[in-house]
Amino acid sequence: MAKPNNVTAGKDLLQGLPVIRPETHGRHSLLDRLALRLRERFGTTEGFADRLGLTTQELLVLYYEPEYSLRPAQQPPDMVSAEFARWRTWFLLGGRGAGKTHAGASSVIREAKADPEARILIVGPTYTEIQKNQLEGPSGILTLAPPWFRPEHLKSKKQLVFPNGVKADYLPAADADKFRGYGYTFEWLDEVVAWKKDPVAVFTECGRVGRGTSARMRRLGLSSRKVITTTPAPTELFREILKQRRGLVLSRSSTLDNSAHLDDDYALQALDAKKSPIGRREFYGELEFDLDPALFRGVDWNASRVKPKDRPSTFDFIVIGLDPATGEKKGADEHGIVVVGVRREADGRDHAYVLADLSLKSPEPAAWAKKAVAALKEWEPRAKKDDGGRPRAWIFAETNTGGSMVTSTIHTLAKVKVLTERARNSKAERAAPVSMLAAAGLVHMVGKLDKLEEQLSKFTGAPGGHARDDRVDAMVWPIYKHVVKMRRNIGAAGSSELAIDADGCTPE
Incomplete structure (x- = not known):
């Protein structure tokens, strides 16, 4: 030791x-190694118990004892x-x-x-x-x-x-x-x-x-x-x-x-x-103590940038990310409004395209709502339609500060689809997986979005960190909500390929 x-x-x-x-x-666990051997020899793991002449007692031991079922x-x-x-x-x-x-x-x-x-x-x-x-x-x-x-x-x-x-x-x-x-x-x-x-x-x-x-x-x-x-x-x-x-x-x-x-x-x-x-x-599982606190600073946006003339003509769905300067932020920040389109590409991955940064600062109370509604109407023709023939496009906003005011303000202007969510994790926790996708080339800036990219380069997500995060929030939320969280993790710690129905059994 x-x-x-x-x-x-x-x-x-x-x-x-x-x-x-x-x-x-x-x-590999011993059970997984056994499965690999069986597949190599017989082309399948089905019926392995009969092939090996295992008793019920031995099956239970294989399934439940950690020295057989767990990796080192x-x-x-x-x-x-x-x-x-x-x-x-x-x-x-x-x-x-x-x-x-x-x-x-x-x-x-x-x-x-x-x-x-x-x-x-x-x-x-x-x-x-x-x-x-x-x-x-x-x-x-x-x-x-x-x-x-x-x-x-x-x-x-x-x-x-x-x-x-x-x-x-x-x-x-x-x-x-x-x-x-x-x-x-x-x-x-x-x-x-x-x-x-x-x-x-x-x-x-x-x-x-x-x-x-x-x-x-x-x-x-x-x-x-x-x-x-x-x-x-x-x-x-x-x-x-x-x-x-x-x-x-x-x-x-x-x-x-x-x-x-x-x-x-x-x-x-x-x-x-x-x-x-x-x-x-x-x-x-790598532990590094000297990571750059700015989550997006290492992203090479030029490597994944798409020229406006080369952007896809249609998207699986389009989201208008909205971060209005309401509540405690009122008068301090801009209203973050960013258009994001998502589509599954030939590589089998969901790619997010940042289509426009329409953020603004205005004393007019409903200026952000007007801008978001106008953006939705402009971009929704490029979204695929659902089974009911409606474009798969909507406005998304966090409601921690504005509450129901966000939806009600938008609906006074137009009866459009608005999705909201109350944040239960920090800005950094939402932004970190988005920065991973960006580093992998799965988030594309369409054209040059200088103000958004400048804000991204300074964003840490830490309390008391870089104060201006309105544009970043408006971009991150749609990607986090509709790309990161939609990626499934089925049976992350599941059992071996060898199917053993042991529930309800007792040892002999």
Whole structure:
């Protein structure tokens, strides 16, 4: 194990740490390797149980035991190498869809089985995300636990109780003050990058309460353990985790390592993301502390620019992105109005074309509404029609500041289609995936849009960052809403190609 070391910043934080990575420890689970062998020999994996003469008991073991179903990067360090037998913190950095949640949930089940005296704490960003992802999702504990060891979910107590009596409490990071009074032997901390309320203090509190022990731990000389599964980000919390090097083991995994269980469109998105520093972080699990805070500054707009005479004549749909200077922004910013057309090109990818920047600053209260309606009427003939013969074109606006006023103001001028959404994530969280698409050449400026491009070059999305973001917001929202969020991620941490219907079975 790596010895404690006083390191503080940048690349030094990662130097000397033991790392489990696909290149050195293997890319496939034993079950996936079996599927590959069967496909090579027989051309199919169907009927594999009969071909291999497997019993029901053996099928259940293949399906539920992590040493067979998980890739090395998804397995707790002591399962990968005896060198890591006394690990304290397993820090699994992975791209989106790399199977991090599957790994974390499996580690909880394994610990509950192995130690009847275990006391487990599960922490996630919010109660909703804990239940949706860590407990009940396709890679959650309640889904992955074998039928004979499936815990009872006591929602009123916010607790799972396993058949052997092991209890696992779950709480969101914002409720760190409620962790006290317990001595946990095992903790699973998920998506720490999304912890909003003083994440370093929450992590410190996890350390305070994670000091329990058991007879098994004393017998084996083990300390309490933490499993941290997350998409990486160069935050102060990550620095704090990496400074605590005693017993720390990293696992690195990319989205493409799990490509056998990903939707094709999502795998394409991961391939495209390699061209962007943010994409390499989000999809390849790379952790860099010296990224340019300006999200679009590294984008070469000239490489993907389209001359107005060469732009497509029709689009799958057209959106007028609208960011009116209302509420607290009134009198300070311009009204952001940007026209975006989206179409599926021959490469099988959705390309976004920024057709016009019509942003303006005007004292007239409804000037932005008039401009947006005029833009919709000008551009909607270039949008394909839906089954009812109507152009697939609309105005889109965020409603955090303007509320229903945006729609009502537009509808006083014309009864056009208006879609709105209340933002639940930050500007940076919306812009980052759009910048990845732009770096991959999937966002095209049609002609020169100097003011928009200048604003993009300075945009960080950080609170208190570059003040002028009206044009950027108007451009980002349509692409984020109708391209990024529409890309599917089906079964990101799904089971092997070998189909085993094991639900409801019990071991012999």
